[in-house]
Amino acid sequence: MASSFITLSKPFASHKANLPFPSTKAPTGFRRSLRVNAIATKYEPTKVVPQADRVLIRLEELPQKSAGGVLLPKSAVKFERYLVGEVVSVGSEVGEVEAGKKVLFSDINAYEVDLGTDARHCFCKAGELLAVIE
Numbered sequence: 214m215a216s217s218f219i220t221l222s223k224p225f226a227s228h229k230a231n232l233p234f235p236s237t238k239a240p241t242g243f244r245r246s247l248r249v250n251a252i253a254t255k256y257e258p259t260k261v262v263p264q265a266d267r268v269l270i271r272l273e274e275l276p277q278k279s280a281g282g283v284l285l286p287k288s289a290v291k292f293e294r295y296l297v298g299e300v301v302s303v304g305s306e307v308g309e310v311e312a313g314k315k316v317l318f319s320d321i322n323a324y325e326v327d328l329g330t331d332a333r334h335c336f337c338k339a340g341e342l343l344a345v346i347e
Contacts, residue, residue, distance in 0.1 A: 255329030263304040263336060270298035270316065270323070272333040296320055297346065298335070307339040315346040 263269050273296070279285055300314050310316065323335040 258301045258328055258330065258332070258334060261328065262302055265304050266306040266339050267304045267336050268307060268310055268316075268339050268342070269301045269303075270318065270335050270337055271301050272296055272298045272325075272335060296323070301334070303339070310339050310342065310345065316342050317344040317346060318342050 258269065258271065261269055275285075277285060296319070297315060297317055300310055300312050300316055302312055303310055318337050318341065320335075322341040323337040325333060325335040328334050
């Protein structure tokens, strides 16, 4: 049998691959992890149109103080599960409720969404609204 030897100009130990993260220690300040810079999308609440029998509601903030000026912690607010809000837009199959009305609803039946604004919004079925506040 004949044997053959290959000679290399550089040994394997000093050869560096062109990888985005070299196999040696990463440069100072960099991590070996994937970083995703996501841009939050902002939606105009009046341009969001609910489907079928759903309504989009802008939630009212819970009171921070009582009528006497006492600060209220979130645990002290009664009936936190029942919320009041203003209807921003309605779906095509909604009959009784109009945009601009204040409604009382339960948060069990509501789906809170982030539209990129400071206000909190949620979707709820029109049939599951508890009351319309006149």
